[in-house]
Amino acid sequence: MKNTIRLGAGSGFWGDGIDPAMELLEGGELDYMGFDFLAELTMALLQRQKLKNPQAGYVPDAVQYISQMIPLAMSRGTRLISNGGGVNPRAAGERIAEQARSQGFQGKRIAVVEGDDLLDKLDHMIASGVSLSNMETGDSNFESIHSRLVAANVYTDSSGVIESLVQGADIVITGRISDNAVYVGPIMHEFGWKHDAEHADRIAAAIVMGHIVECSSACTGGMSSRFADMPHMGRPGFPYFDISADGTAELSKLPGTGGHVDAFTVKEHMVYEIHDPRRYLMPDGIPDFTTIKLTETGPDRVKVSGATGQPAPDQLKLILAYSDGWIGESLALFPWPNAYQRAVKARETMLERFERMGLKSSQIQFDFVGLNTLHGPAAPMPDMQTLNNMNEIGLRCAVRTETREEAEKIRRAASHLWIMGPGGTSFGTPIKPRPVMSLWPTLIPREFVNQTVAILEA
Amino acid sequence: MSKILADICYIRSGDKGDTCTAGLIAKTPQDYPVLLRSVTREAVRDLYGDWVQHDVECYPMDNIQSLVVVMKGALGGGATQTLRLDQTGKALGHGLLRLAVRE
Numbered sequence: 311m312k313n314t315i316r317l318g319a320g321s322g323f324w325g326d327g328i329d330p331a332m333e334l335l336e337g338g339e340l341d342y343m344g345f346d347f348l349a350e351l352t353m354a355l356l357q358r359q360k361l362k363n364p365q366a367g368y369v370p371d372a373v374q375y376i377s378q379m380i381p382l383a384m385s386r387g388t389r390l391i392s393n394g395g396g397v398n399p400r401a402a403g404e405r406i407a408e409q410a411r412s413q414g415f416q417g418k419r420i421a422v423v424e425g426d427d428l429l430d431k432l433d434h435m436i437a438s439g440v441s442l443s444n445m446e447t448g449d450s451n452f453e454s455i456h457s458r459l460v461a462a463n464v465y466t467d468s469s470g471v472i473e474s475l476v477q478g479a480d481i482v483i484t485g486r487i488s489d490n491a492v493y494v495g496p497i498m499h500e501f502g503w504k505h506d507a508e509h510a511d512r513i514a515a516a517i518v519m520g521h522i523v524e525c526s527s528a529c530t531g532g533m534s535s536r537f538a539d540m541p542h543m544g545r546p547g548f549p550y551f552d553i554s555a556d557g558t559a560e561l562s563k564l565p566g567t568g569g570h571v572d573a574f575t576v577k578e579h580m581v582y583e584i585h586d587p588r589r590y591l592m593p594d595g596i597p598d599f600t601t602i603k604l605t606e607t608g609p610d611r612v613k614v615s616g617a618t619g620q621p622a623p624d625q626l627k628l629i630l631a632y633s634d635g636w637i638g639e640s641l642a643l644f645p646w647p648n649a650y651q652r653a654v655k656a657r658e659t660m661l662e663r664f665e666r667m668g669l670k671s672s673q674i675q676f677d678f679v680g681l682n683t684l685h686g687p688a689a690p691m692p693d694m695q696t697l698n699n700m701n702e703i704g705l706r707c708a709v710r711t712e713t714r715e716e717a718e719k720i721r722r723a724a725s726h727l728w729i730m731g732p733g734g735t736s737f738g739t740p741i742k743p744r745p746v747m748s749l750w751p752t753l754i755p756r757e758f759v760n761q762t763v764a765i766l767e768a
Numbered sequence: 769m770s771k772i773l774a775d776i777c778y779i780r781s782g783d784k785g786d787t788c789t790a791g792l793i794a795k796t797p798q799d800y801p802v803l804l805r806s807v808t809r810e811a812v813r814d815l816y817g818d819w820v821q822h823d824v825e826c827y828p829m830d831n832i833q834s835l836v837v838v839m840k841g842a843l844g845g846g847a848t849q850t851l852r853l854d855q856t857g858k859a860l861g862h863g864l865l866r867l868a869v870r871e
Contacts, residue, residue, distance in 0.1 A: 350783075350784070350785070350847065350848070351847060351848045354848075446785045446786060446787070533780060533858075535778035535779060535780065535793075536778070573832075574778075574793070577793050577832045577834060578778070578780050578791070578793065579780070580791075580829075580832060580834075581780055581791020581792075581793060581829070581832075581834050581836055582780050582782055582789075582791060583782040583783065583784060583789050584789065584791075584836065585784065585787070585789055585827075585836070585838055586825075586827055586836075586838075587827050587829050587836055588827070599829065599831075600829050600830065600831050601831065602831055602832070603831065604832065616831075631848075634849060637849075637851065673851060674851075675844075675851040675852070677852075677853065683852075683853050683854070684853070684854050684859040684860065684862075684863075685859070685860065685862070685863040685866075686816065686817070686819040686852075687815075687816060687817030687818065687819055688815045688816050688817070688819070688863035688866060689863070690866075706853065708851035708852075708853075709851070710849070710851060746848065746849050747848050747849075748845070748846070748848060748849050749785060749846060749848055751785055
């Protein structure tokens with residue numbers, strides 16, 4: 311057993327850049343590189359793609375990035391772990407195996423972790439007495455969405471990743487494991503930790519480190535309030551950390567890369583999307599973020615220690631995604647002079663068009679871009695003189711409808727502003743309507759989840 | 769001129785479903801107690817009006833001089849169905865920096 315292992319972040323979301331990951335893989339001497347590609351909505355988007363094409367349903371970037379990294383990763387001895395298998399980890403694994411073979415890496419082992427897709431098991435769960443009540447709204451009427459379900463994926467723990475590594479995997483590709491499980495799995499594997507009370511504090515430490523790095527450059531200067539102090543964010547350093555068997559870790563980035571790692575950049579990401587910091591509920595455990603100590607130990611280097619936590623919860627979070635109508639959207643900009651008055655007049659004209667066109671909608675929202683789009687009622691309105699002296703103001707409209715046909719009316723009404731609108735009205739390309747997928751989060755007992763591992767040889 | 773939260777702390781915010789979580793980070797250790805007493809559930813609800821529909825909870829983190837503000841029903845239904853441009857509340861949380869500081 312090694313005293314410390316080194317893990318690096320290769321991706322923080324579907325759409326992240328690959329070059330900082332390549333740079334870290336090249337120079338970071340990593341034991342593992344993790345790639346998180348999934349957000350709450352991603353599984354439903356992927357499920358939709360899979361319905362059209364049974365070979366789709368994974369995050370294309372995951373396959374492309376990992377395939378591109380195979381030669382470097384194999385020569386460096388770095389194992390790659392990603393949840394980018396989405397709703398079709400097997401197809402992703404097969405594509406990666408083909409790519410490995412074509413690059414001369416016969417015999418390399420690609421593990422496919424499945425078991426998070428519960429779409430076919432919901433009826434069985436209901437028959438077994440699971441209520442599937444919405445944990446956010448308290449709504450227990452699951453039948454109201456049953457026929458419109460698109461995806462049902464449960465946040466699973468790192469067990470499948472650990473089993474994959476036990477079986478000698480060089481690359482692990484999974485479905486919906488928690489973002490941080492991509493990192494927790496290899497740490498637990500290397501140090502031989504079990505999901506029990508004895509290891510709860512150390513697993514908490516691993517979850518905390520996974521949380522800090524899972525959004526890649528978000529802990530090295532990305533998304534920062536101190537953005538002006540962050541050099542060269544077009545070439546950000548993706549984070550890596552060394553973690554010891556006692557759970558203590560040191561976080562850093564490669565010299566010469568952009569951004570910073572200091573106590574502040576780490577704090578910025580520690581507070582991100584955690585809800586109650588004393589109980590960050592994750593499938594591998596429940597860390598308490600209020601016992602963590604941060605110490606700057608060198609340039610771009612921060613020690614993270616003191617983690618405590620409780621063992622994994624008995625219930626897991628299942629997200630059901632269902633079709634829920636459409637959104638039509640439009641945007642137009644208006645010039646000085648009297649930009650605000652022009653935008654107000656355009657709003658009035660659009661509402662008249664909606665009426666004439668017989669628009670059926672459940673919700674209509676107008677924003678004045680430059681004034682209240684982002685903070686709504688929290689944004690103070692300038693006085694009328696200031697408003698009308700502004701260089702430009704936008705009018706954004708978004709409408710919720712049941713059908714695509716109704717949503718198309720927003721695009722048409724906005725286009726009518728070309729000539730019916732006030733002088734100076736300007737557009738870009740009209741925005742296409744988009745289908746809405748609503749989410750229904752619920753808690754289910756762990757025993758309904760059974761992760762499986764299959765090894766594919768390149 | 770009286771101080772606002774932007775003078776004493778930074779922020780990062782995001783989403784889970786229809787909940788917006790915002791982490792306020794004190795600029796200095798001296799700013800931390802001021803931050804804690806300046807951010808109340810009532811002040812947050814008054815600031816956002818009908819853009820925050822349900823409960824607001826505040827969780828102090830003494831170890832990193834930060835305060836996590838959890839706002840429920842704050843994203844117009846959540847990222848996948850909201851009519852807002854800021855679907856995941858990344859910008860919404862910054863509105864908290866407008867709150868008045870209680871010296």
